[in-house]
Amino acid sequence: MVLTDTFTPRNFRGQSHLAARDARLRAILDHATRYFMTKRGVALEAFADREDHFGRARVARLAALSRLPELLERLERNATAAGTRVHWARDAAQAREIVAGIARDCGAKVVVKGKSMVSEEIALNPALEATGAEVWETDLGEFIVQLAQEPPSHIIAPCIHMSRADVAALFREKLGLADLADAASIPELTLLARRALREKFLAADLGVTGVNMAVAETGSVVLVENEGNIRMSTTCPPVHVAIMSLEKVAATLEDAADLLRVLPRSATGQRMSSYVSVLTGPRRTEEPNVELDGPRETHLVILDNGRAEVLADPVLREALLCFRCGACLNSCPVYQTVGGHAYGSVYSGPIGTLLSSLLLPTEDTRDLPFGCTLCGACKKTCPLGIDHPKLMLRLRERVCAGSPGLAGVAHAFLALHPLAYRLAVGAARAVDPGLNLLPRLPGLPVGLASFVDSRQPPRLKTPFSAQLRRSRKKGGA
Amino acid sequence: MSRQQILDTLRAGLAAAPLVVPAPPARPASLPMGADAWARLAEVLAPLDVRLRLAATPAEAAQHVADIARERAATSYTRWDDMPPGLDMDDALAGLSRVSDLGGGCCHALAHVDLGLTFAHAALIDSGSLVLVAGRGRPRAASLLPPTHVCLVPRSALAPDVSALPGLLRGHADTAGLPPSCLNLVTGPSSTADIELVLVRGVHGPGALDVVGLDWDI
Ligand code: SF4
Numbered sequence: 001m002v003l004t005d006t007f008t009p010r011n012f013r014g015q016s017h018l019a020a021r022d023a024r025l026r027a028i029l030d031h032a033t034r035y036f037m038t039k040r041g042v043a044l045e046a047f048a049d050r051e052d053h054f055g056r057a058r059v060a061r062l063a064a065l066s067r068l069p070e071l072l073e074r075l076e077r078n079a080t081a082a083g084t085r086v087h088w089a090r091d092a093a094q095a096r097e098i099v100a101g102i103a104r105d106c107g108a109k110v111v112v113k114g115k116s117m118v119s120e121e122i123a124l125n126p127a128l129e130a131t132g133a134e135v136w137e138t139d140l141g142e143f144i145v146q147l148a149q150e151p152p153s154h155i156i157a158p159c160i161h162m163s164r165a166d167v168a169a170l171f172r173e174k175l176g177l178a179d180l181a182d183a184a185s186i187p188e189l190t191l192l193a194r195r196a197l198r199e200k201f202l203a204a205d206l207g208v209t210g211v212n213m214a215v216a217e218t219g220s221v222v223l224v225e226n227e228g229n230i231r232m233s234t235t236c237p238p239v240h241v242a243i244m245s246l247e248k249v250a251a252t253l254e255d256a257a258d259l260l261r262v263l264p265r266s267a268t269g270q271r272m273s274s275y276v277s278v279l280t281g282p283r284r285t286e287e288p289n290v291e292l293d294g295p296r297e298t299h300l301v302i303l304d305n306g307r308a309e310v311l312a313d314p315v316l317r318e319a320l321l322c323f324r325c326g327a328c329l330n331s332c333p334v335y336q337t338v339g340g341h342a343y344g345s346v347y348s349g350p351i352g353t354l355l356s357s358l359l360l361p362t363e364d365t366r367d368l369p370f371g372c373t374l375c376g377a378c379k380k381t382c383p384l385g386i387d388h389p390k391l392m393l394r395l396r397e398r399v400c401a402g403s404p405g406l407a408g409v410a411h412a413f414l415a416l417h418p419l420a421y422r423l424a425v426g427a428a429r430a431v432d433p434g435l436n437l438l439p440r441l442p443g444l445p446v447g448l449a450s451f452v453d454s455r456q457p458p459r460l461k462t463p464f465s466a467q468l469r470r471s472r473k474k475g476g477a
Numbered sequence: 478m479s480r481q482q483i484l485d486t487l488r489a490g491l492a493a494a495p496l497v498v499p500a501p502p503a504r505p506a507s508l509p510m511g512a513d514a515w516a517r518l519a520e521v522l523a524p525l526d527v528r529l530r531l532a533a534t535p536a537e538a539a540q541h542v543a544d545i546a547r548e549r550a551a552t553s554y555t556r557w558d559d560m561p562p563g564l565d566m567d568d569a570l571a572g573l574s575r576v577s578d579l580g581g582g583c584c585h586a587l588a589h590v591d592l593g594l595t596f597a598h599a600a601l602i603d604s605g606s607l608v609l610v611a612g613r614g615r616p617r618a619a620s621l622l623p624p625t626h627v628c629l630v631p632r633s634a635l636a637p638d639v640s641a642l643p644g645l646l647r648g649h650a651d652t653a654g655l656p657p658s659c660l661n662l663v664t665g666p667s668s669t670a671d672i673e674l675v676l677v678r679g680v681h682g683p684g685a686l687d688v689v690g691l692d693w694d695i
Contacts, residue, residue: 035674049505059501066496069487082655088480140680141671157671164673190669190677197681202584218646218656228621228667228682234659235617236584246483253643258504260639271521272604272639275682276662278646283658284612289651293583293616294658304483312490 009344009356012367016338025161029339032160033330039269040327047265054383057262060255061321061384064247068311071216071249072302078219082281084298092122095303099208099241100127102299106239108133108205112197114223114230115139116210117324118245118303120152120346121359124208136200138229140193147174151341161339164189197229207233207295211244212323213259214300217252220280221300224263224273231275240279240295245303247320259323266325266383306359315394319354321384328378328388334371343368350378350388357395362402369395507603507637514602514635515690521605522688525665526678531690538689539569542594542627545687546570549625551591555579558614561596561631561695570594583618593623593683599645600630600688603638604664607688610649611659620663626683628663631695 019025044050064071076086089095103111111133113119125146128135137146141158145151147170152158159167165182167189172180175196209230211221221242223230234240250256256278264273283294311317329335329349340348347355353372357365369392378388519529530545532538546554555576556566567575570592579586587593595615599608607628611617620626639662646656667682678684 032674052502052505055502056504059498062496062498066491066498068491069484072484072487088483090479090482094479138681139671140669144671157674159671160674162672167672186672186675187677189672190680194680198588201681202588220646220656226667227669227680229680231617231621231661232681235621246487253646254640257639257642260642270664272601272606272662272664274663274665274668276606276664278642278656278660279658280656281658284651289613291611291613291616291658292579293618294611302483304479304486308483308486308490310490311487312493314494314496317490317494317496 009360009365009368010363012342012344012365012371015342015344016334016371019338019342025339026337028161029336032157033336036157036268036326036330040266040330041269043265043269043271053258053261054385056258057323058321058384060250060258061323063251063255064249065311065317065320067251068247068249071251072246074216075214075219075249075300076302078217079214079281079300080219082219084219084281084300087299087301089122089301089303089305091305092303095122095243095301095305096124096127098301099124099243100131102239102241103128103131103133103206106205106297108239110200110203111135111206111208112138112200112204112229112233112237113142114207114209114225114233115142115158116208116243117346118210118243119208121245121305122243122303124243128208133206134200136197136204138197138201138233139225139227140190140229143193143197144170147171151346161341201229201232201236204233204237206239206241207237208241208243209233211242211248211300212263213248213250213256214242214244215250215253215256215278218280220278222250222256222260223277223279224260224275226268226270226274228275231277234277234279234295235293238295239297239299240282241299241301242279243301243303245305246307248323262383263323263325266327310358313394316354316358316391318386319351319358319391321386322351322355322382323384324351325383327381327383328386331377331381333373333375333377338371343371350392351386354388354391354395362399366399366402369393369399504640507640510602510635510637515692517602518600518605518630518635518688518690521602522665525605525686527605527665527686527688529688529690531692533692535563535565535691535693538564538629538691539566541689542566542569542629545625545627545689546573546592549592549685549687551625553590554592554594555587555590555619555623556594557596557616557619559596559612560594561629561691563695564629564691566594579616579618583616584622587616587618587622590623592625592627593619593621594627594629595620596629596631597634598649599634599636599641601636601638601641601662604662606639606662606664608634608636608642608645609661609663610645610657611661612649612657617659617661620661621682624679624683625685625687626663626666627687627689629689629691631691632693633695 087098137143144159168184212224213222264270282298283291335349345356353368372392374389530541553574597607598610649657666678666686669680670676
């Protein structure tokens with residue numbers, strides 16, 4: 001993740017302070033988080049055997065982590081056999097270099113990108129632009145924030161902080177549409193974006209996407225979306241690069257199918273997203289199966305960027321289970337109050353706090369784990385059963401161990417954010433401790449049980465990952 | 478170099494803190510495929526703004542496809558070369574011009590075509606997903622670039638849910654065991670709610686999806 005002075009988790013406290021006072025932002029967040037939670041709630045209510053499906057999804061993710069090195073080797077072998085070139089990147093700089101190298105090798109003048117948090121994490125766009133290519137975000141929301149030169153504000157809806165009039169003003173200025181009225185309708189704005197981007201897809205030399213999962217058994221990547229821009233990016237350009245963070249592997253097709261049962265429902269309340277693509281290697285060019293479209297060249301970049309070390313920590317590695325449905329963001333009283341930008345990195349909300357703290361230097365993220373009321377709404381919401389509050393405490397412990405004077409930061413945060421605190425405590429008070437028995441639905445207030453659970457005394461044993469981190473800092477590498 | 482470092486770090490981590498995986502709950506049984514399969518598929522597709530039209534004979538299927546082309550005001554179409562047997566779709570769409578020369582760049586050739594006609598290798602009743610396997614004579618772009626996508630679903634393609642996916646991928650593997658280069662699940666039209674969370678159909682892919690069920694033994 002590339003940090004700037006204005007967009008960094010270092011300023012989390014100041015940024016949340018400002019955000020919490022922004023009445024317009026608050027209204028938008030309120031609308032958006034409710035919208036997502038309501039849609040999700042309806043979908044989960046109709047989801048037969050929900051808990052069993054959640055349980056299978058969790059075990060599929062755990063199984064992947066438990067055999068991660070072996071599965072990555074298997075993925076590499078099978079992807080290579082399918083004709084995909086596999087690259088390994090230890091950090092963001094290496095990943096940028098690999099993708100920029102591919103862009104240079106194929107002489108890319110126009111690059112189209114599908115929504116990908118990981119490419120945001122490694123700050124890929126400037127590196128691609130430095131090769132001389134035009135780079136286009138093609139997801140509508142990402143396209144809009146790219147034009148506005150802002151970071152995305154939500155995993156699922158990158159531009160929820162902008163109104164249609166904002167978008168019209170932006171298109172007027174950036175797409176040269178001088179006549180476009182502020183009152184332009186949303187379908188009209190969407191059509192204008194479609195036209196602008198259709199040209200780019202047809203001209204593109206390279207398509208870059210993330211992956212939702214990669215299947216070790218077959219060497220396939222699985223991409224999930226609603227707009228069709230990812231399908232366009234993997235159908236029209238002659239070269240496709242998929243970038244995956246290394247934990248996104250699934251051992252088998254069965255595991256991938258179990259995850260696909262849950263992911264769209266939890267993310268957007270859909271039974272299935274509009275498009276799921278399972279891609280295995282480049283288009284076939286040998287008789288008898290000659291294909292007329294799809295990339296002629298496919299690459300898979302496996303990115304570490306600090307994740308491998310997290311696997312050694314038995315508590316914190318739970319964060320690697322996440323498949324980015326975004327549900328915990330919407331359920332979080334702090335996120336509902338301050339929104340995504342305040343977190344100062346591509347990952348926001350409960351899971352964002354965990355990932356940023358694990359992947360970025362401690363000195364940049366020390367306030368993040370204290371921006372949490374430990375209410376446990378995230379844990380209750382997460383279909384994969386990630387215990388965010390427990391991990392928050394572990395991170396606080398880590399921050400405090402590194403710098404003993406910081407023990408009071410939590411208090412300071414809550415004092416600065418009385419509303420977030422009241423919201424969380426109010427929600428917790430309103431329910432009885434037996435709430436664990438209620439169906440796990442978003443929007444339900446949070447059980448006291450997890451609230452209490454999470455207040456266990458910290459363990460002070462130095463985790464292996466901390467030792468590793470220290471030795472890495474000393475030894476370089 | 479990086480590869481080895483990454484793998485070594487992962488191995489060291491797992492050795493230091495082994496991860497024991499609990500047994501998963503049994504996969505809940507898929508819904509049985511009864512006589513109401515078509516009705517259930519129609520019910521799941523309706524909220525996605527997708528209409529399922531059932532045809533009892535090839536002639537009826539042709540009529541449905543012609544009706545859809547008229548309703549969608551299509552003047553040109555493309556179709557997969559590969560089609561379920563017994564259907565003459567070119568006859569059904571005789572009034573439209575067919576774009577079939579895709580050699581010089583499939584996406585460019587299809588960029589201005591009104592309607593794309595494909596068929597589903599499977600249709601998942603639980604989610605309303607149409608499974609399209611790309612291959613020779615079955616380009617990916619036919620179901621993606623035209624603003625209207627018409628998909629034929631043979632009765633034999635009906636399947637309960639996404640747990641059918643592994644079997645489909647293995648079933649379409651080539652002689653060397655390699656799965657197809659691209660398998661898509663298509664569930665409703667292309668959609669977005671990125672601006673003010675207002676749902677719009679048809680952003681990059683087709684804004685209209687029509688399904689014709691082929692209700693006879695193929
Ligand atoms: S932590 Fe859980 S709820 Fe949050 S994004 Fe990840 S999978 Fe979804």
